[in-house]
Amino acid sequence: MVAEEHVINENMNKSDIKARIEKLREEIERHNYAYHVLDASDISDAVFDNLKNELVKLENANPEFITPTSPSQRVGGQPLDKFEKTKHSSPMMSIYDVFEETELKDWENQLKKILIEAGILAKLDYYAELKMDGLAMSLIYKNGEFVRGATRGDGKIGENVTNNLRTIKAIPLKIRQPKIEELEKIGLNEQQSVNVLQKISEGEIEVRGEAIMPLSVFEKLNKQALADNKAILANPRNAAAGSIRQLDSRVTASRQLDFYVYDIITDFGLLNHEAEHKLAGLLGFKVLTQNKYCHDLTEAIKFHHHWEKSRQSVGFDCDGCVIVVNNLGYWPKLGIVGKGPRYMRAYKFAAPQAVTKLKEVVWQVGRTGVLTPTAILEPVKLQGVTIGRTTLHNYDEIKRLDIKLGDTVIVERAGDVIPKIIGFLKDLRTGQEKIIELPKFCPVCGSKTELKAGEVAVRCLNKNCYAVKMRGLRHWVSKGAANIEGLGPKILEQLWQAGLIKDIADLYTLKKDDLLSLEGFREKSVNNLLVSVAAKKEMSLAKFIYALGIRHVGEETAISLQDYLVGVASANNITINIPTDILKVINYQKVEDFFEIDDVGEVVAKSIFKWFKSEEHISLLKKLDSVKIKILVNKDNQNLVLKGISFVLTGSFESLSRNEAKDKIRLLGGQASESVSKKTDYLVAGHEAGSKLAKALKLGVKILTEQDFLKMIGL
Template sequence: MNKQQARERVEKLIKQIDDLRYRYHVLDDPRVDDAVYDALQRELKALEQEFSDLKRVDSPLRRIGGQPLPAFKKITHEIPQWSFNDAFSEEDVRAWEERILNYLEKELGHRPADLDYVVELKIDGLHIVLTYEKGVLKTAATRGNGTVGEDVTHNVVTIHSVPLRLREAIDVIVEGEVWLPTPVFQALNREREKAGEPAFANPRNAAAGGIRQLNPAMAAARKLEAFWYDISRAPQPIASQEKELKRLTALGFKVNQQWRHVRTIDEVIVFWRTWEKKKDKESYWIDGVVIKVNQRAYQDVLGFTGKAPRWALAIKFAAEKGTTRVRDIYVQVGRTGVLTPVALLDPVQLAGTTVTHATLHNFDEIDRLDVRVGDTVAVEKAGDIIPKIIEAFPKLRTGHEKKVARPWQCPICGSAVTQPAGEVALYCSNKECYAKELENLIHFVGKHGFDIEGLGEKIVEQLLDEGLIKDAADLFTLVAGDLNGLPGFAERKAEKLVAAIAARKRVTLNRFIFALGIRHVGEETAVALAQHFETFARLRQATVETLEAVSDVGPKVAQSIVEFFADKKNVVLLGKFEELGVGAQRAQRPEPLVRGPLAGKTVVLTGTLVHMTRDEAKERVRAAGGVVSGSVSKKTDYVVAGAEPGSKYDKAQQLGVTILDEQAFLRLVS
């Protein structure tokens, strides 16, 4: 075969493979079996290997995964990526309709009689923006802060429901949701548990983890899917949301076909309630529905407010609840020595998962709920993620239930337990407590710290138990020979782990600060410290006074940081890091603050939020221009209090800080 013949054959193969992909992944109408599809791909691969200059950007072989990238690049969105305002009740939905009708009446001089809606399922996945030029995929980016996202093109091309070339040669920007099928999610967690790695809390986290891999082969292994629902830039205007969804399908995109065109708000509410009951029957997670004004002309009149379109609304599902029995209550010891009671439950199905554990936060919470071993309790998964006990049923007691006593000895090392003044938490007093050492190491290598690939909790525990490491610095002295012979470690696995550790000797300053596990210094405070001091050396030299000048640092946090750097054990550890070349890169300059209702404001979150996760609430604060703090001080502007708020709520009352409940917070950021 000469080169011209090869070029023509490559062209034909790409067209054939793409057409089969479109029929299988978009139309759900497979025309051939997998063997035929695989044979076409093998033929294309052979031609690309023989004629390397015939490789094209729209080649379906890009989906297999290319070479790993050194780092993610940033992409500035051409079209701002808006989020939706939320509704949680029928009253909220009807109030939204009344608001938009009033707005249209004000702008048009009359209430439109032909206003109708499209209602779609709200897929619980990762928002992705695709940009096409002349029909060929140019970039794929995450939402990020709405203005700037991360370039994840190398991973998104591995998803079969993402067309590499459209069925028309046009310039277009499309938005959608990447998600992980529930069976794949369950299998992935089983594999992670076998490997000693922590299980993903939900498919959204697993999907996000797959997309944010530097190695596209790992993303391809996740078997991700995607639904596409919005054209934010098109060559010609599209008259309605209904026509836009049909246009997406015609271009080659996979659209969730459960959407409906409805005439009244009553039909919207029926759709919402129907899917709330059957959401667990699909292979993807759904956390609500989205209602959109159908007519584009009315969308244009309604426009946007703050960070959300007036013409759309996300209607969330209620948190799932169930009843079960408390089999036992045991105590976990965290990296700071804090003792946390955890309830072991009879298995109960909630949000499509089996729940067997629920946190009780602290012993004051046990007293407040009057929870006992053997009790029948109500359990809730707020936001489909966090299991918690919300009520005990004393009337169902048999007389065999047992009260849980407050421990005054550490359950791990037997040392005395202390309770600092003004805190509800109990702490192990032993600095050498095994549980503290283990949890500190797990914290150090975790996703917000050094994020070392392949180094999960069980492997860290194994290394500590075998005496191969005593502290985090020892990780960077390991050689493959140290691991050979350990259970579960073949030679190749040992080499890969040692290489992964060596590759993470340098991380960003905020990651390094967070990884050290300084008491009271969470992820947000670490970012604030990194942005303020810019180098680790400056941070080490800081006094209580200079630390208190940082936006997220109060007297207690400042004192904790100073004490950490004065502690002899920590001085030795930091010295070992320096000798090994382990440490921080220079911190990046902070991005300009977003203008919004919380511009320049400091916000603290406490308690359990019902309608969003803690991370989602943080994202809303930042999107509104605010800064999230981990502690309450005189510098705090707002405290957002969810269910069962802790000591932060009490301190806010003492200092006269404005306290918002969840609904007030949502109204403020909307």
């Protein structure tokens, strides 16, 4: 029955859990009262359900804390004193909720098992209905006339609100007399038809249904209330409930409620639930036209999915579907469990809100140096996506929401809009919550921050903070470096602003759910991105060194450095497989040793040396180890078949890209340059080779076709 994968903090000890349970109970009771008795709840059903679910989970995991007075142990709703009480002919039951398809399938399996054991199952078919979000009512007709209408109350005893219900136009004061042919058309035999007609003229008929306030009426009344400076109605269901429990029927009449029947309690010997709906229609009641007979559960699930998308179009609040075993003969076999029948389930639509805990707030520096806060949440499922973080925009937003670390917050996601925190539950505070502080130092570069008087934004005082970090990230993913597709500047910027990446290593730990919480990211683009990142975890040592973006180290210098380091490594029996292996090699070196490397002078050598000795970079290399970046080194120098040979590539190739060809050349010890000179050994000419080919011919450089080249590198 539990909807949201609300992760209960594992760090909570028993006394914390007990305190949380007690807080939850108080909060639930307060809302129960506000909702059922005062008809004035200030939180959404989704939030209320979340709180109940959390309580049930905590109680199930810690049964010693269950008490008979816990709200989990009873059905809400007490009759008010202002109306006469009336006992229901049979209990008005609740419907058990399911939230996932799998739960529904489990339910069907359970039904089948029971029916098979009773030796009666042929096949299960269903009747699928929209679940109206209103007030359940029982209507009783004597000799065809409406004599009594009652609220559900506690299920056994409700309130007599007959006079108010008389004002609802959709409730017939007299039952319609159907024609025999009409009854036969919906499957009644002669005996049954006569029985129906008899009960209408001299007997008692009970139907049950839902009183609702149409959304159009709700909006109209609230518009009027605003204009008159009166209190507005919280939501259509509260409004319907409040309207029905008016002492003055004229007020009820002014509220223009609607009413739909979904059950006939009187036994007419009908065979299935669908026929009950049709009969209700023939008797003059409104029944939902959207409801549908379903041959099997798959069809019922389709019905749910369809209306989950189209629920806006029905004109009233609707929070799910009711899926009912159609064959009435099975009902007694399936029976009642606790407070609800086993033969139906309410399959709820995904709620737009959930509650979870605010764990932490992280700050990220932006283009202009402004620090932006991101909320880190205990992961919670919201409309099928697990939400673990969401932006808080700025410090003013934190102040406006008045949230603290450790608060139980309400997260909302409407449609494709990114989820946001819209508030928190004050009564669930324990006193342990911490104020969210403005950072005194930049979390990215460690420089001091500043909050100018009259400004909402706190800034990093290091002007280059953002630029340096972004440049590093862009360089890492670029073609000559790690070459990760799908990570253009805009996407990097977005990931950065969301606080998902602080350095290059974070690119390899991006999570699907985090990406899905970003604007514009869909399942497919997220998968593509994750695949292209994962595919680029291996690179040559030269590429890796180049990709680090060390000052003065270009592609060619990186290759020289690679050759040199590989030599030192093999002389000292070190294998280079992972990023920190480079540190082992460099530890054998003095900065002067680097002077002798081709392309490397004193300035470059110092820059390289400084880079690898910095604490910040050493921890970055460790982090790259931990995300499983692999370095490919041609340990065997004999494999460097292209050592000392220089190539220039021109035109396009069929079997590999130009960059791939360059990689091959470098991996085999060769050099790949951009421009043709006398020093060039070979020009590899692809399709549509242009000026480079002309120049090579002029200089007498040897020309290779793509085929020649592939042969040369052993492909």
